[in-house]
Amino acid sequence: MKAMRNGCQRATQPADLNRFVLERLNAGDVDGLVALYGPDEVLIVPTIRAVGHREIRAAYEQFVAAKPEFAAGETQPAIRNGDLALTSVRLAGGGVTVEVARRQPDDTWLWGIDQPSLR
Known part of the structure; x- marks a missing residue:
């Protein structure tokens, strides 16, 4: 794994993103969460559609303010096609996450697209 400017690790595999989001959510690390997205990417949660770092930051600030604790789910194998990968996690409560990851030049x-809770 590579280190980022802010000290956070960078994902060298698509599935790393799922682990990092869980760690950073539980730590309340908004900067680290925002760093998991490209600058113009999309986060969709039940009541919010956030596009870009500024809106994603605002969504996570609101979300982590309640200090929720998340348990690890069952990470599914990433489905890769060139520079894109579909990632997902089966959650303990029966939900599932769905994300599209994009390989960066480094x-x-x-x-690129994150919808963290579907039923």
């Missing part, structure tokens, strides 16, 4: 991965 061979690390960032999420």
